[in-house]
Amino acid sequence: MAKEASPGGKPEPSSPGARRLRMHQRILRDFGRIALEDLEVRPLLQRAVAQIARATGVRHTKVMRYRVDQGDLLVEAGVGWQPGVVGKARFGSDPASPSGRALQTGQAVLIDDIRGHSEFRDHPVMVEHGIVCLLNVPVTFDGVNWGVLEAxxxxxxxxxxxxxxxxxxxxxxxxxALQRREAVERGEIAASEAAVRTERGVVLLRELQHRSKNNLSLVVAMLARERRAANAEQDARGAARLERLMQRVTAIALAQDRLSVVEAGGRGDGTGTDLAGYLRALLGSLELSLEGKVVIESVLDECVLPFDKAVAVGLATNELVTNAAKYAYPDGQEGGAVRVTLVADEARAEAALSVADEGRGMSAVPGKARYSEGGGQGLELLGQLVRQLGGEVEFETPERGTSITIRFPLVM
Structure with missing residues (x-):
């Protein structure tokens, strides 16, 4: 198309914004063709991040895959990073992580300057590379959050x-492109009538999961807005409570993801949750969100629980671990250990979840925590969760630290 001529007879020069828009269009057109080719996932992602760097004028880009079993985001491809980042660096999937916020809310997250930001924590990899401005968008298909794209x-x-x-x-x-590859793989697997019926069940479960995750994403977004308002009003305690609520919603979202894994793996009827796998993912997410304040050690027996019971166990674990990180160790002391143990006795159809620390300890009487005045609320919630499980809780105060055990029936 010819450009409109200026009074002097020469075409008007394009504005920088127009040239940038045309470049974006060319890159999207060319990458769209590449995405239709039969490329392996890793080369496809590497091409994507290279083109994103070119289009946005930055030296660092990456794409991260959400790992349900680990509760984190793993860097799968990237440009501009030091050796050891791509394929190894882990980022949080919780709302305090910029990429985790995009994953949880399903929306783009733009941070103009993360230094000292009240809502988000910085990551050592980002600090090392001098990154201050971040743009994250989720990669989603079939109602599943595959990961996050970041510049x-x-x-x-x-x-x-x-x-x-x-x-x-x-x-x-x-x-x-990822959806097309997965559809091909599913088509190859679903060769028999029984496999087709199973696939239909997965589709129905994914639809239910998708609707539930949409609701959870909305809750996270609303809590994030309230947290910003609390920060603006300098209500530090209110902001801290909202942040705790956001972590609880993350725990429920992780359980939703584990529900689909159980069904897709052919275990259970879509109502059961792999409890050990769920807790591993939850603890992985918590360890990243706590930024090294504690080291979480875990030994977890395999067992399956109904979804609502698994969520109760996950929320109880979330409360106990975050309480230990916040209250069990004196101010300024980092690196304390929190041990999480899940013992399943199939013969007696019961299980025991224990969370222990070596901090300053707390009273064996529920509601009388010596951590701080905030400990009572956590114990009250713990009591509600234990009642929901139909179990009982035991408090032990050894010479060092506190050990809390929840015993509950294994009921399907």
């Missing part, structure tokens, strides 16, 4: 609305 800059305020739209379009192309 990073060492300049505050680097990204704008056009960058958000470009990354969202790239995420959609990546999701389409």
């Amino acid at each position: 990073d800059s060492d300049e505050p305020g680097h990204f704008d609305e056009s960058d958000i739209e470009f990354l969202e379009a790239m995420a959609a192309l990546i999701a389409g």
